[in-house]
Amino acid sequence: MKKVLFFMPDNPLKKNAGNRTRALSMLDYFKSRNFEIDFVSEYYTGQWNASDIQAFEQSGLADKTYVIKKKPSKKNILFYLLFYKLPNFFYQNKAWFFPLNFPELVTLRFKRAFKKILESKDYDYIFINYASWATLVEDNPLAKKPVKIIDTHDFITAQLQRKVNIGSSFKEEIRRISLFDIALAISVEEQYIFSQFCKNKVALAPMMLDKPENRHSTEEKPFDLIYVASDNIHNQKSATWFFNKVYPLLPGNIHICIIGQINKHLSVKAPNIIAVNFAEDLSTYYQKAKVALCPMLTGTGTKIKVVEALSYGLPVVCNTRGIDGLIDKTNNGCLVSDDPVQFKNNILRLLTDDATYQQEAKNAAAAFNLNYEKEQCFKNLDTVFGIV
Incomplete structure (x- = not known):
């Protein structure tokens, strides 16, 4: 049985946005192909609570569920400042003299927790959603053996074009996508752009939906x-x-x-x-x-x-x-x-x-x-x- 470590910062069961629906369909795919799925998410980004986590664990979408906090509690403010805020500042701003103009959502604390999960099992695939979380696999020797897949979801530089330097943002986006063996593009336009600049395999993976059972309903349409x-x-x-x-x-x-x-x-x-x-x-x-x-x-x-x-x-x-x-x-x-x-x-x-x-x-x-x-x-x- 193949093993996949699947990271999605949001809760796929909250089907009120297209990105969550897409992640849900990807989990369905791996499940249908009899993969062993370990699911990882971020507590604050996904707005998880205890009942959400329990519902996801009971959904059967994954064999194991990890919902990790990217930052510790502020109850002990000295610990928070010395062991999270300060180290993470230098981690996330290591290129602050030469700004990336691209979102870095991975904290040092979260990356260490992700690495511990990788140490627990020999995964065949690592699946990451979004280029803004791509550095989870960077400089990680445990990520060399598994096939690394990124689902890009969107062309982030295009979204940020009025806020950042387009050239440096695009360069960083391509660099991050190139950290992976396979990049999945949701649209033909993004597949074309990424494939022109990335050295890895860029495949088209459009939105996937079930065919409705009653597509041609004859009932009155109000x-x-x-x-x-x-x-x-x-x-x-x-x-x-x-x-x-x-x-x-x-x-x-x-x-x-x-x-x-x-x-x-x-x-x-x-x-x-x-x-x-x-x-x-x-x-x-x-x-x-x-x-x-x-x-x-x-x-x-x-x-x-x-x-x-x-x-x-x-x-x-x-x-x-x-x-x-x-x-x-x-x-x-x-x-x-x-x-x-x-x-x-x-x-x-x-x-x-x-x-x-x-x-x-x-x-x-x-x-x-x-x-x-x-x-x-x-x-x-x-x-x-x-x-x-």
Whole structure:
């Protein structure tokens, strides 16, 4: 039985963000291939508590669970300063004369704890999520033998471009990704960029989702539009654009269901808007909707909400940024425009022209089946990892 040490700073069971859903699918993959999985996370980053840890241990996703604190308690302030704060300052700022302009989230304390876990077992694979945690395997002799895999999730330099020196940030991001034997890119754009500069193997591993059981439900659909969005700066900007520029152009009888923490930032209140701050299971809502919205003006990487909508055979109306990361850019079930009037027209076309709707729904389902259906993606990962 192959053994994998799997690090993810967040709790994958809190399925309220695409990155957690992705980590969950990766754990499912290793479990389906009969791997022995030891899972490692960071207490504060993942906002873990005792019940969260117990729930994860009982989920069967991993054989052993480690949730480690990257810093000690401040109850003994002298100990905290002398044995954590001061050593960690020099560790995380060892290049402070020549700033990396790239996030370093690994503390000296956490790296030592991670090393102790590596000492406990002969692992075949080390799987790390995010380049900002890549230094967990750096300068560690115990990490030489296992196959080291990094799931990049996103192109971090692109996210930080307005805050840092792009050149030094990109150089450091490539250096960190190159510490691994295999780098997984979630989008074709990121696979292309990383493969141009990294010496290691860069493989495409798109978002992987189960095919819904009742994709073609014939029940009445009370929602004309569904909009799923978490609370981040990109969604805030995009939602503001949609409700200021597009929504006023739509007929008042179009019913919109908005799901997620983005609701906290929306001031629009109307009888045709249904707000759901959190949904444990999105499938019920997707099956009751006709068209999915993805207004997206900024941000990088694949938009998970788009892939989710495609999995239900829902046509998507989005901006250009909405199709970032998609393997197929055309005939994929998405109608794309950055112009508010055309965006509105795309919505109305799908809601009033049945022939167009049926064709785009067919395209959406086909794009999902070919590129993002979980079992198909698992077979592709077998090739990447050399599993027969």
